[in-house]
Amino acid sequence: MIEDVFARHLRSGAEPPEGLIASGRPDRRFAVYRNNVVHSLTTALATRFPATQRLLGIECFQACAQLFVESYKPISPVMMFYGDDFPAYLTTLPSLTNWPFLADVARIEVARTRAYHTIDRAPLRLKVGDADEIETYLNRVFNPHPAASVFHSPYPAGTIWAASGTAEALPPEAWRDETIAVTRAAYEVQVSLVPRGTAICIDAIGKGVVLGEAIAIACHADEEYDPALILATLLRCNLLVDPQQESDHESS
Amino acid sequence: MQESRPPLGAGVSFKPDHYEDLSSGQVELSFIEVHAENYMGSGGRPIAMLDRLRQHYSLSLHGVGLSIGGEAPPDPQHLQRVKAICERFQPCSFSEHLAWSTHEGAYLNDLLPLPYTAQTLGRVCDHIDLIQTTLKREILLENPATYITFSESTWTEVDFIHQIAQRTGCGLLLDLNNVHVSAGNHSFLAQDYLVHFPLQKVREIHLAGHAIEQFEDEKLLIDTHDRTVSEEVWDLFETVIATVGPIATLIEWDQDIPQFSTLLADAQRANARLTHYAGTMVAP
Numbered sequence: 146m147i148e149d150v151f152a153r154h155l156r157s158g159a160e161p162p163e164g165l166i167a168s169g170r171p172d173r174r175f176a177v178y179r180n181n182v183v184h185s186l187t188t189a190l191a192t193r194f195p196a197t198q199r200l201l202g203i204e205c206f207q208a209c210a211q212l213f214v215e216s217y218k219p220i221s222p223v224m225m226f227y228g229d230d231f232p233a234y235l236t237t238l239p240s241l242t243n244w245p246f247l248a249d250v251a252r253i254e255v256a257r258t259r260a261y262h263t264i265d266r267a268p269l270r271l272k273v274g275d276a277d278e279i280e281t282y283l284n285r286v287f288n289p290h291p292a293a294s295v296f297h298s299p300y301p302a303g304t305i306w307a308a309s310g311t312a313e314a315l316p317p318e319a320w321r322d323e324t325i326a327v328t329r330a331a332y333e334v335q336v337s338l339v340p341r342g343t344a345i346c347i348d349a350i351g352k353g354v355v356l357g358e359a360i361a362i363a364c365h366a367d368e369e370y371d372p373a374l375i376l377a378t379l380l381r382c383n384l385l386v387d388p389q390q391e392s393d394h395e396s397s
Numbered sequence: 398m399q400e401s402r403p404p405l406g407a408g409v410s411f412k413p414d415h416y417e418d419l420s421s422g423q424v425e426l427s428f429i430e431v432h433a434e435n436y437m438g439s440g441g442r443p444i445a446m447l448d449r450l451r452q453h454y455s456l457s458l459h460g461v462g463l464s465i466g467g468e469a470p471p472d473p474q475h476l477q478r479v480k481a482i483c484e485r486f487q488p489c490s491f492s493e494h495l496a497w498s499t500h501e502g503a504y505l506n507d508l509l510p511l512p513y514t515a516q517t518l519g520r521v522c523d524h525i526d527l528i529q530t531t532l533k534r535e536i537l538l539e540n541p542a543t544y545i546t547f548s549e550s551t552w553t554e555v556d557f558i559h560q561i562a563q564r565t566g567c568g569l570l571l572d573l574n575n576v577h578v579s580a581g582n583h584s585f586l587a588q589d590y591l592v593h594f595p596l597q598k599v600r601e602i603h604l605a606g607h608a609i610e611q612f613e614d615e616k617l618l619i620d621t622h623d624r625t626v627s628e629e630v631w632d633l634f635e636t637v638i639a640t641v642g643p644i645a646t647l648i649e650w651d652q653d654i655p656q657f658s659t660l661l662a663d664a665q666r667a668n669a670r671l672t673h674y675a676g677t678m679v680a681p
Contacts, residue, residue, distance in 0.1 A: 147512055147547060148468050152500040165545045168584045169615035174544040177619060181507040189506065218503035222462025222475055223437045262438025265445075332442035 155179050156215070186214040189224045190231060193258055196309040197235075197251045200244075209238060225262060229255055249302035249325075250309070253336060256294035256327035260334045263292045267390060268330075268383035283357030287350055287385045292329035295344040295384065298322060303338045328383045339378045342370040347384060356385075399534035401490035401568055402600045403428045403457045403645035405675070407668035409660050410459075410649045416446050418657035422453030426664060428489060430457040430647050436486075437478050447486060457490040457601070457647070458482065462504065465524045465538070466511040467497035476531050483532055490601060490645075492537035492570045493528070495521070495558065512547035513557040525565040537568040537600050542575035542607075542620035544582050554579075555593045562598045569595065572603035573633040574620060574649075581618040587633055596641045604630055604667060605649035623652035626663050635670060643671040 150162040154175070161175035187210040191198050198206040213234050219227040232251035235241055268290055271282065301317040303325040308317070326339045342363030349359035356376075364370045379385050406427025411419065418424060429450060436443050447456065460479055463471040483491055496508035511517050529536055540558060552560070562569055571594065573587075580587035606624030610617040626648065638644060648663040 146468055147549065148497060148500060151509065152505070155505070161545070164548045166548050167545045168582060169612075169617065171545065173612070173615075173617065174582070177544045177617070178507060178509060182505050185506040219506065220502060220504065221472075222434045222498065222504050222506075223478070224434065224506060225438065260441075262441045262443065265440040329441070332445060 155182055183211060183214060186219070186227070187211055189219075190214070190228050193225070193228050194231065194251055194254045196254055196306050197231075197247060199309045200247060200250065200305070209235065209241070212238070225258055231255070246298070246300035246302050246305055249296075249298035249300055250306045252296065252298075253302060253306045253325055253327060256296075257334050257336065259294065260292035260327050260329045261332075263329070266291055266386045268328075269380065269385040269387050269390075271380060283360075284355055286353055286355050286388065288388050289347050289351050290328060290384055290386050292327075292334075293347065293382075293384045294327045295324065295339065295347045297324045297341060297344050303336060306336060326378075326382045326384060330383055335382070337382050339382060340370055340374055342367055342375050343378050343382075343384070346375055346379065350385065398529065398566075399532075401488075401492065401535045401537050403430075403490045403647070404455050405643050405645055406671060407664040408454075408457065408645065408647045409664050410647060410651065411450065412650075412654050413443070413446065414654050415657045415660070416450075418661075419453070420446075420449055424657075424661065426454055427645065427668075428455040428457050428647075430459050430649075433458040433460045433479060433482050433491070434462050437482060451486065455489040456486055457492070458486065458488040460491065460493040461508070462498060463493050463524075463528060464497045464499040464504075465493055465528070466495055466509075466517065466521055467499055467524075468520065469499070470527060471524055472499060476528065479528075480532055483534065490537055491532065491534060492539055492601065494539045494541060495561075496541050508541060510541060510543045510545060510547070513550040513552035513554060515551065518552065518557060518560055521561055522564045525561065525567050529565065529567065535566065535568055537570040538562070539570040539572050539603065540575050540594075542572070542578040542618075544617070544619075546583060553593075555590060555595075559593075559595045559598075562595055568600040569598045570601045570603060571596070571599045571637065571644075572605070573637065574603065574605040574607055574622075574626070574630050577627070577630050577633060578607050578618040578620045581616065587629075588636060591633065591636055591640075596637060599637075599641070599644055602634065602637065602644050602646040603649050604634060604646060604663065605651075621652060622649050624650075625659065626666075631666070634667070638670060638674045643675045646671060 154162045161171045165171050167174040190210045217230055232248040235248045299322045301323050303323045304317040324339050324341045324344050326337045328335050345366050346359045346363035349362045360372045360375050363375055364372050404427045408426050408428035411429040411431050462475055494508050498505050576587045576590050604626045605622045608619040608621045646667045650660050
């Protein structure tokens with residue numbers, strides 16, 4: 146089939162396939178399609194990974210993106226989610242071995258896109274003065290907010306991500322690990338540095354563990370962590386939703 | 398089956414950069430159009446923006462991912478996404494391209510050409526039947542801009558499209574920039590193409606800008622959607638609406654997005670010509 150041949154030649158960079166007619170030079174005409182495919186896919190990656198591109202520089206980013214595009218074609222026409230594998234791919238490039246933090250910066254950008262397009266859900270709120278009710282809340286099951294991603298980086302990836310958007314990006318003052326929460330408030334995506342236990346806590350909540358126990362698991366994993374601080378982080382960063390309110394939302 | 402027919406008058410392709418210009422509904426436009434695939438998230442600001450704009454303008458959805466011209470049927474999962482977004486936004490029209498973009502499960506993110514043969518005609522019609530049955534609505538099929546043709550083609554593009562419309566009952570989206578680009582690249586007269594094109598099936602016209610690459614031995618026209626509509630394409634527009642009367646007309650601009658006023662100027666120019674041929678047209 147001509148389509149198989151066409152696609153194969155698009156990928157291989159070979160001469161145009163037999164059977165094409167062009168008023169001008171077939172190689173030049175076929176190159177338009179090849180360029181369109183590569184350019185549109187690398188542009189999609191540049192749109193999704195602006196901080197990664199700023200850190201690498203346009204030329205270097207384009208080179209990395211082109212290598213990725215050759216191996217990982219989108220499996221869906223919904224291009225805003227193309228590149229979920231790009232952060233992991235960056236770790237395989239020998240030329241980036243001196244940039245071990247870069248993949249985690251890219252992971253933040255993956256999470257940001259996901260959060261931006263995810264379903265609208267009101268985050269869990271506790272009113273000030275609800276101290277008597279906290280015990281009740283601690284015994285309840287909640288869900289991670291659908292926009293929330295929390296992960297740990299052995300590098301100051303969150304600080305580097307934030308600095309990449311400033312005019313004069315400077316290296317982080319403290320080169321230390323960070324736990325990063327990507328969430329959404331209304332339509333605004335937020336990136337926050339959070340206590341390390343938050344990631345463990347959210348993981349437990351996602352498995353159906355009641356809130357108080359999830360916080361205890363997080364604190365047990367690292368005795369430095371303060372249960373009140375983790376609870377405050379969960380609320381401040383919009384990391385939880387109330388399953389009861391979710392079902393109300395779906396039935397409304 | 399629900400009809401696809403944008404309202405008469407001029408519209409623009411909507412880009413988020415122009416949300417502030419359009420959100421109040423003060424700009425007079427007949428409709429806005431978006432690429433359906435850009436609004437296939439499950440929530441967030443993009444969806445909220447479209448919901449707001451729908452309060453003021455008819456919404457047309459333009460798909461780029463069903464790969465109607467492909468060997469394989471449209472991806473069932475993607476077809477369900479299209480169905481969901483049509484049900485969600487109830488657009489005045491859903492349109493797609495006579496092209497293929499998916500091969501062996503990989504999406505290539507470009508509109509690639511197909512030979513025009515009895516075999517490809519049959520499969521394109523099958524794919525459109527499947528889409529229209531699934532969506533329970535008529536779709537509009539857009540003519541492509543091409544840079545090469547195939548020696549195995551046994552149909553002209555116009556006859557091929559005419560056959561598709563007759564067999565499937567789909568409507569047509571006539572992209573006049575595509576006609577001009579293909580005519581320039583394949584050395585035929587765009588006016589001849591239009592003489593034979595089934596204009597009575599056209600529910601929407603697209604106007605857009607293109608780039609010209611001049612080489613020593615040839616001139617290559619590239620369908621870029623990154624600039625204002627060329628005078629040659631305006632001439633084709635005049636020919637069509639002088640022949641069949643006003644048709645809903647969209648100004649497409651997908652790259653190097655300009656100030657909204659620049660886009661609007663092309664829409665107003667289109668609308669002025671539509672109004673001229675309509676006698677008394679409604680807004681804009």
